[in-house]
Amino acid sequence: xxxxxxxxxxxxxxxxxxxxxxxxxxxxxxxxxxxxxxxxxxxxxxxxxxxxxxxxxxxxxxxxxxxxxxxxxxxxxxxxxxxxxxxxxxxxxxxxxxxxxxxxxxxxxxxxxxxxxxxxxxxxxxxxxxxxxxxxxxxxxxxxxxxxxxxxxxxxxxxxxxxxxxxxxxxxxxxxxxxxxxxxxxxxxxxxxxxxxxxxxxxxxxxxxxxxxxxxxxxxxxxxxxxxxxxxxxxxxxxxxxxxxxxxxxxxxxxxxxxxxxxxxxxxxxxxxxxxxxxxxxxxxxxxxxxxxxxxxxxxxxxx
Numbered sequence: 001x002x003x004x005x006x007x008x009x010x011x012x013x014x015x016x017x018x019x020x021x022x023x024x025x026x027x028x029x030x031x032x033x034x035x036x037x038x039x040x041x042x043x044x045x046x047x048x049x050x051x052x053x054x055x056x057x058x059x060x061x062x063x064x065x066x067x068x069x070x071x072x073x074x075x076x077x078x079x080x081x082x083x084x085x086x087x088x089x090x091x092x093x094x095x096x097x098x099x100x101x102x103x104x105x106x107x108x109x110x111x112x113x114x115x116x117x118x119x120x121x122x123x124x125x126x127x128x129x130x131x132x133x134x135x136x137x138x139x140x141x142x143x144x145x146x147x148x149x150x151x152x153x154x155x156x157x158x159x160x161x162x163x164x165x166x167x168x169x170x171x172x173x174x175x176x177x178x179x180x181x182x183x184x185x186x187x188x189x190x191x192x193x194x195x196x197x198x199x200x201x202x203x204x205x206x207x208x209x210x211x212x213x214x215x216x217x218x219x220x221x222x223x224x225x226x227x228x229x230x231x232x233x234x235x236x237x238x239x240x241x242x243x244x245x246x247x248x249x250x251x252x253x254x255x256x257x258x259x260x261x262x263x264x265x266x267x268x269x270x271x272x273x274x275x276x277x278x279x280x281x282x283x284x285x286x287x288x289x290x291x292x293x294x295x296x297x298x299x300x301x302x303x304x
Contacts, residue, residue, distance in 0.1 A: 042255075045262035048269070049097055053115070056122025057085040057095070058284065059224070060115075060144075063128065063231045064102045065238050067261075069251040078254065080241070080261055081111060084234055085120065086227075088284045090277035094237075094269040095120060097262055099254045108137035116141065125220060127231055130156075130213075148213035150177070150229040160203040169196065169203070177229070182218035186211060221283030237268055 064079040083096035096115050100107035108131070123144040128134055129152045138146050154170060161169045172192045179185040189211050197204035217228040227233050244264050251257045272278070 041259055041263055045259060045266060048266045049258075049262055050118065053085075053095060053119035053121075056088045057120050058088065058122055058124045059086040059228060059279075060095075060120070060123055060126045061085070061128070061231055061234055062126065062134065063234045063238060064131075065241050065245070066102075067245050067251060067257060068249065069254060069257060071253075075250055078257070080257060081108075082234065082237065082241070082265065083111075083115060084237070086279050088122070088281070090279040090281045090284075092233075092272060092278040094265045094272075097258065097265060099257055103131055103133045105133035105136045108134045109141050112137055112141040125216065125228060127217070127228060129231065145216050145219075146213060147216040147228060148210060149231045150214055150217075151232060152230070153210060153214050157203055157206055160206065161200055169200070172196065173207070176215065179218075180222075182215060185215050185218045189215060221280075223280045223283035227279065237265075240264060240268065 061084045062081060064081050066077050067080055068075055069078050070076075078099055079102035081096075081098040081100070081102070082094065083098075084092055085095045086092045095118075096111065098107070098111040098114075100111070123142050125147050126138050126142065126144050127147040127149065129149045135146055138144060154173070157173065158166050158170060172195070173189075175192060176185045176189040179188055189207065193204045193207040193211075196207075217225055220228055241261055241264055244260060245251075245257075248256075248260065251260075
């Protein structure tokens, strides 16, 4: 049964799992065996997703993968929110999975409160794409600084520029990212925005609004910055989740999403624990020595 569970989690379809069972000398998989298999996986996944979190976790990455599920006779899209955090030992772990509407502040707040209740503490920076509901929830629940994914920002920025100008504009904006500290990065950022303003007013306004969010990671230790400016560290993980979800196609319910995606995350997390440290621990000592705190997250109220 354990071999069949691992095959299913790894992406083998239900039909092929049945063929595997027969090849192992079993007469297919009965409904009771399927029920037992699901129950055992559910218990393992629940224990993993509900485990206590110990120590300090300065960095938290959040990203959403969109999946199809049947709901009330319809097929709808839901967001599978994956949370990864790095602790002061330099290790990263998958710390949470939630299913819900990605833009709803109440969903994000509930999800973040769940992480805090399990012991997630010491947060300095939360890295994600630009979700208004998430920004508000971070401010209300955690109080940490939000880092807007730099990769997603660049895509949004270049949407305001003719395609033939993409390379030039992207190179200009990236000059801010190679500066040695936050102050220098901000000066270059504002200079570039002013240079672009006469030709690309919408882009310049976007840069004005996004400066603190896109450059927030510059306040962290230099050794850590390459992994803090975007959600790219989760890209490989998301690809594996998507690959496994594509085998299913449309999930029958949200519980089945938690079962499968949770099992995939659990196995990936185990693999991470056998690897070298994800971040240099010296960087945390450097960061503690710097007295300047992160700026408070600013939430712009919507116009009436």
